Structure formats: structure tokens, C-alpha cells
Amino acid sequence: MSSEDYRESLRSYRPRVFVNGSAVTCVADDAALAPGIAAVGVTYDFARKSEYEPLMTARQGTSDKIVNRMLHINTHPDDLLAKLEAVRLVCRESGCAQRYLTHDALNAIFQSTNRTDSEHGSDYHQRFLAYLHDVQDRDLTLGVAMTDAKGERAKRPSQQANPDVYVHITERRTDGIVLRGTKAIVTGAPYVHEFLVMPGRAMAQEDADFAVCCAVPVDAPGITIVARPAGRPGEAAARFSARYGQSTGVVMFEDVFVPWERVFLAGEAEAAGHLVTTYASHHRHSCIGARAGFGDLLIGAGVLMAGANGLDPDRHGHIRDALVDLIKIVEGFYACGVAASVYGAKDSSGTVSPEPVFANIGKLLLATQIYDMHRLAHHVSGGLIVALPTPEEDHNPETAASLAAVLSARPGVPASQRLEVARLIEDLTASYQGGWYSVISLHGGGSPEAMKREIWRSYPVEEKSAFVERLIARGVADDGRKVSKQPGRCCAVGCQIPETTEKSIEGENSTGCHGS
Template identity: 60%
Template sequence: MLMTSEEYRESLRRLSPKVYLGGKLVESVADEPGFAPGVNATGITYDFALVDDYKDMMTAKGVNGETTNRLLAINRSRQDLLEKLEAVRLTCQFAGCAQRYLTHDAFNALYEATWRISERTGGENHDRLLAYIQHVQENDLSVGVAMTDGKGDRSKRPSQQEVRDAYVHVTERRKDGIVISGVKAIITGAPYMHEFLVMPCRRMQEDDKDFTLACAVPVDAEGITIVARPAGRPENPAAKMSAKFAQAVGVAHFDNVFVPYDKVFIDGETEEAHIMTTHYATHHRHSCIGARAGFGDLLIGAGAMMSEANGLDVEKKGHMREKMVDLIKITEGFYACGIAASTMGVHDEAGNFRPDQIYANIGKLLLANQIYDMHRLAHDLSGGLVVALPGPDEDHNPTTAAVLQDVLRGNPDVTYEHRANVARFIEDLTASETGGWYSVISLHGGGSPEAMKLEILRNYDVQARRDLVQALFDRNALELGKGMKIDRQPGRCCAKGCHGDDLVSDNADNKAAE
């Protein structure tokens, strides 16, 4: 079943999560103005899946063989990865952050990890996950990824924390399920999800088994309390993007929440859980590339419009052309890494398809570091009016409106109203509270830059490059006829190099000569 955005909104009204916003208990998340931009943004993923022009991109085959939303699907091929990347970019062009691609990333990572657990133990972990994925796909649910724990004292492991609730953990194991407690600190779209997918956020050791947990719980399960920020800048007339489309982020406290075993996918399997967190990072960083490319498209378009409104032609003004090309180069540069990660991806043993780790991490590292350059370039293209323009109320002030429209107009062919709207749009995306939010989630979403650097170095075959250079020395490629070469690889006796069979033969000849 594929829902519309209105059906999604109506489905939220049937839930009763315990959510606080601004210190007050929210009666209905679907009707709360503070969450409206988030509900709208998530709704984009529903409606776009029903548009004929987007169906191939936005839908895929589910685990039961029926059509499902692409952002809930298991990848089976390179083409699936490419379509997912395009789907994320498309939805984020309109929504800023479309949220549901996190569910896709979590499903694929858990698919790989639970398959390994079941192969090793013969347990039901993988079958439980398949049944849950089918449930989500058939009902077209939105699932919040509850991964980042509070973490407490960062110098200590989960089991060493003085406050155990700094990490979500198992407090009791019953015959019919487990009981969990703890806090998840960063859940995108938390208030208006149907369910939460709880997963570990770091590598766990033997002493951390109670914290090594992956399970699914309804958002309104007894014992869950959500404390959220508003989605964007709702009801703010100056917020030309985030008053309509944005995402809320919530902290969820799990207080002795019961989870039946059919919704428990990992419980103490530390090695497979580590594989899950690593592969989730790869899937998610691949998705982040598509998301921030959609954000880049908005800045490119708005920068061009603002330049025109200012009376400048970016193709004729060298300094403007350079900034526009830099903005395009950054956006399409990290997006190219997403394409490379898709086409050079690998089949996992479990049967799904995973992006190439090197290119996924390089692409995410590029955008994490360059998001601030994107903001700067948009500011350079636009000018100081982005933050100096009087508020929208002055546009309707009979004393000031006429003067502002006259003196703050640039290109005579562009109205003041249009110039003001574009300026406020760029402010919203880059220089407001929402702009700061985009910066931080670009930098730290999917892990810090240091985590990406570690993954790049861990997975990049540096030794092969060392061997390449060593082989050039051994084969005389860098010699210029100046004396004998003294650098040899172990077991090598000549520039050509010897094979194993040659060495056996040489040794036999030497013994015979003796």
C-alpha cells in the first residue's frame, strides 16, 4: 500500500505519543503548528511515490514482491542504489530533508547483520527483521531511526557509565520479550513517526552486551517520552523554506519499555552489531550525499536568482561566474562520489547491494567540510541584503512599504517583492537558526568527519599502492642506468622477479651444486 501525504497525516492522528514541545504536552502531532513543516516534508516522500514521472525512481519491489516506497526498500543492484540516490536528491530539493531515507539505510544495514547472526546461530533474527520490514512496507510507515545515545562521559564505555540510561540498554529479559531503558538523543522527525527503530551507535565489547540492542517499538509505546524541537521556523513569514518544509529533532527517553521478541533483531551479538553500525554508516553517508546535493540545488538556483535581482549577469561578471561555478563544482563533486559509490558497490553476503565504502565516505567527508563553503558562496553571490533586509511586516507598513520597494529594488526588470523573497529564502537556508541546523547535520550527520577519515583509511588499499611503487623500483622502471639497484622485495633476486616454482627449482639446483 502506498499512502498519500494526507493519509499519512491522518494516520498520525490515530497515534498518541507522549511528546513535549516548548515545555508543553502536545495533543496531536499532526495538528501541532510547530511540527507542520516536518509533517509536510515527510509527506513529500508519500506524494512523490504516486507521481507517474517519479514512480520508477520513488518505488521499488518490496520483500513480498509488491510495490513499496523506494525509501523503505532493500537494495538488490547498482541500479537500486542509483535510483535511491536520485530519489533522496529529488525529495530534498523540495523538502530540504526528507527523513525517510534513514529508514532505508537502517533496514539495509540490519538486513546484512541479522543474516549473519542467523547464519552463525540458526536463530530467528533475520526472519524477524524480514517480517518487520514487510509490515512497514505494506503499511507505508514512517520509522524514526533511534541510534545516537546520550553517551554520557565520552571517555567511558556504555557499561562503565555512572548513569546507565546514558545508553539504551536491556534491563530485563522475560519469556515473551525484553524491557529496555535509556535515552536516544538525536532522532530526526521523532514526533511524527509511526515507530522507532532502536539501534546501537558504536562498537560494543563483551561487557557492553546489554547495550548491544536493535529492536522496533511503536512511537506511542508505554514508557516513551519525546522532547522535541520545532520543525524549522514554523509560522514565520520570513522563513521562505522552513516555514513550509523542515524537520524536527527529538530526544526520546525509554523508561522500562517492553519489546516482544518478534520485534527484537539484535540482542547481545556484539560482532554483528559492529558490522551493522559500520554498514549503516556506509548506506547513510551515501544517502546524505543525495540529500545535500538537493540542498546544493536550492542554493545554486537561489544564488542565480539573487544575482539577477541585483542586476548582475553571472556569465558576464568574472568574479560572479567563479563563485557560481565553485558552488556547482562542490555540489556535483560530492554527488559524483555518490554515483561512484553506487556503480562500484558490492553485493553483500546477505544478498542486498551496498555502496562502495571509500566513495561513500569521501563524498560525505567532502560535503561535511564544504557545507560552510556552500553557505559562503551563496552569501558572496547574494550580498549583505540577505541579513539586512527588513522583516516582512515592513512590506505592508503604509509608512515604509513604498519607500522600501523603491530604494531596495535592484534590476528594474525584477520586482522588489521577488528580490526580497529570494533574499529571505537564502537567509533561511544559510544564515538563520535553520541554516545553522543544516550546517551541523551536514557536518555530523552519519558520524563526524573523523569517523569518515578513519573508514577511508581503514578500507583504502594503501598497501597496494606501496606495492605498486615497490614494483617500479624492482623492475628498474625508475632506474636511469646509474648503477645497480639495491632495493629488493623479500624473495626477489632480479628485476623481473621470481615465482614460487622458480625459487623451488633454484634451491634444488643450489643443493645439487653443493
């Protein structure tokens, strides 16, 4: 599909959506959601451009068909690298193209259903494979309904006073299951075609009813979406987010029926944890590409703003240093994404996952350094980005000429162009939309604490400690003489002169075990 085809395809759905307290009659025509639809549309249009086609499309191994990269199942580390670059490309254009979540969920469910079938003798994988091919053939966009409302955080799903703070199975019928509950943060919820419902955490056996994964149309009976506007539509000062943005929604499930052919996990509690961690690796890897694309916007805007201010990074060291720091941050976490791609490993399903340590380190870096990215963009841009008059003043006959005369800083760069760049940086970093980019970078794909736990869980700490222990045991120089001061290592008490000849003592002068 093209972006226009995608927008028109939304007309065939009738989801129950509320934005800013009002019901949305038609998602495709609603001005509050238009920037989000436009951002997803980039993933469709770029796949049709000849210069991007090798990156934005791929051959699906299970069908031998060419599909959009955002729907492809990775089978080689090169696929991971291409996906990373594709996500950076579309997010550089749109800020956040959102559709990469579809890719991450499809890959995780492909892997998880294969493993669950091997352990339980179920047929989830064949169901999912049929669903995957249908999604690819129709070129759909799927919303990932993963993060539950959670309720009291210290309690497990089955311990909650209100079970509907988690999505769960309330009934198993011969033809399918019935769901109730709430997913609290669903990216692009109003303008996707379907939801992939996934568990949001590992489950114990008593949480079996909450261990559910399935596909549900966005307008299935019983679904209500309460969403925020996508970006800053209609605001004159929103030089970027009036065109591109992202809506997030709370999605409530009230007795939603799902036929068995669309159910990919239903009560196998131990499988939920594998699905969650697998998705996390894919998604955090994609987030690296997404925020690198956002970093490209900041770097480019910072260079333009410095030039419009009359400053040359080649001659003004403080501007150059700040830009280099910004580049270091962006390319530093992106390098982790490249490493996660190169070291990606294939599992029994034939799918390649990003190496989890590099993927989580890259996501942790971008999550904690997004605020530094904003600070550096502010540093090179100057205070005008939040002090300039509103766009309405540009057309005020009483003030426009005077402002144009005094707000130009560099010959050849009109004030109007300088103000355009300033408003762009304000929109990206200092508006409520800029704050949204910060929070979604910090918590999207899991909080920093989740990344830290996964790094610790996946990192070979025991291997490192065993290596050092062997090093200490044999002596740093490995000359056969143990030099550790630890009792039992060099001697019983930890510090005695080793037995040797008088000549050797005089020749060596010091052995490392001398001392009072």
C-alpha cells in the same frame, strides 16, 4: 499513502511529546511540527506522481510488491543509484525529507540479521523479514534511534556511571525484553510511526546488554520524546523553513517492553559493530543525495538573486566563478555518491551496499564544505540577505511604497520579488535554520573523524604500498637495473657504480647510481 494520508495516520498514535517545554496534544495538528510532517510528506506524494514513480518506487524482491523507494531493499547497483537520485529529488523540494533514514536502517538490519543468523543460528532474519513486509504494506515512516547520549566519551557503555546514557536491555523475559536508556538525536522523532532502536557503536563482550536492535511503536508505554520545533513555523521571514523543516528529539526509554518478534539483536556484542558500519555506509551515501538536493536550492537561489541584483553571470566573472565553485562542490561530492553506487557490492543476504570508500569520501566532502557552500551563496547574493527590513514592513503604509521604490535593482524585477529571494537565502544559510543545516551536515551520519577512520579502514593502503615497493625494487624503467639509493636495493651501501663495461658507461653517460 499520500502526504495527507500520512498526516492522518499519525492520529492513531498517542506519543508522549514535549516541544518548547509544553506537552503536544496531537502531533498531526501541532503547528511547531507541521513543517517536518510536510517534508516527510514529499516522499509520499512524489511516489504517486507519474513522472517520479519509476524513481520513487521499486519492486521488493522478497515479496514481489511495489513499495516506496524509501522502504526498498537494494539488490542491484542500479537500486543504489535510483535511491541516490530519489533522495536528491525529495530534498531539493523539502531541504531534508528525512525518510531516507528509514531506508538506510532497513537495509542495514536486513544485512546484519542475515549475518548474525549464519554465525549464531538465531532466527532474527525471519523476524525482520516479516516486520519489513508489514512496514512496506502499511507504508510507514520509521525513526532511527541510534545515537546514544553516550555520557563520558572516553568510557565504554558498560563503564558509565549512569548506564541509562546508553539504551540497554534490563530484563529478558519469555515473551520479550525490557529497555532503558536514552537516544539523544533522533531525526523526526515526534512524527514517525515507529522507532528502529539500533546500537550506536561497536560493542565489546562486556557491553552485551547494550547490543540491541528492535522495533518499537512511537507511543509505546515508557517512551518520552523531548523535541525541538521543525524549521521556523509561523515566522514571516522564514520563506522556506516555515513550510519545510525537521525536528530532532531526545528519546528516553523507561522500562519499555518489546516482544521477541520485534527484536533483531539481543546481546550478540560482536554483531553490533557490523550493523553500525553497514548502516553508516548506507546512510552516508544517502546524505550525499540529501545535501546535493540542498545544493540545488542554493545554486538556483544564487542565480535568481544575482539576476535580481542586476548582475549577469555571463558578463560578470566574479559571480560566474563563485557559482561554478558552488557547482563544483555539489557535483563533486555527488559524483562520489554515483561512484559508490556503481561500485556497490552484494553480500550473502543479496543486499547491495554502497562502496564504503567513495561513500565516506563523499560524506566527508559535504560535511567539511557545507560552510563553503554557504559562503559562496552569500558571495553571489550580496549583503542585502541579512540587512533587509522584516516582512512586516512590506505592508506598512508608512514605508512600503518608499522601500519598494529604492530596493528594486533590475528593471522588470519588483522589489517584492527581490526581497523574497533574499529572505529565502537568509533562511537557508544565515538564520538559525541555516546554522542547523551546517551542523547537521557536519555531524549527521557521524562526525568527520568517523568518516576518516572508515576511509582508512576500507582503503587498500597495503596494496598501494606493495605496488610502489615492487616498482622501486625493479627500477622505474624495469630495465633490469636497480636504481634505488636504499642500502640493499642497488648495492650494499646504497650508492656504487654498477658493474658494466667501459663502453656501456661511456654510451650511457649516466646510470642514476653515479655520484660521489
